[in-house]
Amino acid sequence: MKLKLRSEVKVGIFALITLVFLYWGINFLKGQDLFKRNSTYYATYEEVSGLQKSGSVVVKGFRIGLVSDIIYDPQKSDKIIVEMSIRSKYKIPENSTAKIFSDGLLGGKAIEIEFGPSQMYLHSGDTIRSETDHGMLGFSGSDIEYIKQKAGQLINDLSATLSNINSLVGDNSESINQIFSNIAGMTGTLNNVLASEQGSLRGIISDINELSSTLKNNTGRIDNILGNVEGFTDSLRRADIPALVDNLSGTLKEFNTLLADINAGEGSVGKLLGDDGLYDSLVEASANLARLLEDVKENPQRYINISVFGGNKSK
Numbered sequence: 374m375k376l377k378l379r380s381e382v383k384v385g386i387f388a389l390i391t392l393v394f395l396y397w398g399i400n401f402l403k404g405q406d407l408f409k410r411n412s413t414y415y416a417t418y419e420e421v422s423g424l425q426k427s428g429s430v431v432v433k434g435f436r437i438g439l440v441s442d443i444i445y446d447p448q449k450s451d452k453i454i455v456e457m458s459i460r461s462k463y464k465i466p467e468n469s470t471a472k473i474f475s476d477g478l479l480g481g482k483a484i485e486i487e488f489g490p491s492q493m494y495l496h497s498g499d500t501i502r503s504e505t506d507h508g509m510l511g512f513s514g515s516d517i518e519y520i521k522q523k524a525g526q527l528i529n530d531l532s533a534t535l536s537n538i539n540s541l542v543g544d545n546s547e548s549i550n551q552i553f554s555n556i557a558g559m560t561g562t563l564n565n566v567l568a569s570e571q572g573s574l575r576g577i578i579s580d581i582n583e584l585s586s587t588l589k590n591n592t593g594r595i596d597n598i599l600g601n602v603e604g605f606t607d608s609l610r611r612a613d614i615p616a617l618v619d620n621l622s623g624t625l626k627e628f629n630t631l632l633a634d635i636n637a638g639e640g641s642v643g644k645l646l647g648d649d650g651l652y653d654s655l656v657e658a659s660a661n662l663a664r665l666l667e668d669v670k671e672n673p674q675r676y677i678n679i680s681v682f683g684g685n686k687s688k
Contacts, residue, residue: 410461411438412497416471416484417452423482424473430457430484437463440484457484457501465501466491472504 421443430438438459445453459465468489476483486501495501542549567574588595669676 411458412461413441414457414459414465414471414495414497415500416455416457416503417450417500418455418473418503419452421453421455421473421482423475424455424484425481428481428483429476430459430471430486432463432486432488437486455484455503461497464494465499467493467495469495469501470504471501 424440424443426440426443428440429436430440438457440455441458442456443453444456455471457471465486466489468491470487470489472485472487473482474485475481
């Protein structure tokens, strides 16, 4: 005989199962595992700004539990009690510390447990020595207020600077507009020049291309020229230039000595050029020779006797 369940009972069972799974899912997202056994530890702090329930409890960055509760009762103590639920497989040495730190720039606070070297371990319900990280990210309320003031002052200064810039631009708007107008005019002029000289530019580019082609076609000749220049420079490098210069210097000295002797009237050439009497004698001899040649031309019978028929043989 089958057991018949009413629809209301089925709905109730389904709702109960849904609630159980919902509760388990929420606790699972919080980091609580209902199927594993956890140990509870406590730590006391002066202030826990930013730390909230379900915050992470980590060791060397690895999550081993969560903050299960935060308790503050000013009638009993001015301390804030933080309850931590940690997986039982992680043993906490007695001289360990629980430090609150900033879990990321935009994240909340978390607790990091630094294990001590003790071989004795805490039991569930014990209190861990507490510590607060006052690093760059662990700002207190006064620090945040100070930063807000500084940020506000910076914004005010920036606003004043922008206002001054706007005033400067407003006072010199005509000059600025004139500058932009001049730039626009220059651009237009440049465009006109480029448009009018477009043919010339094309010709120049064509000549450059032709020159490049010519150079490319005469690469062999250019290489030969460069080779000849290199050979000439190599020959100059191997030549004994100092010896050539010394020989040339010696030759010039001898020539200078010869010119000095000529100027002094020494030697045949020097006497010829320096003796006025010899010059006059040469001039007179030249004149006499000219008169003799003229007389021979006019009176050849005086100097040449020719007998055609064998006449008188007497001289």
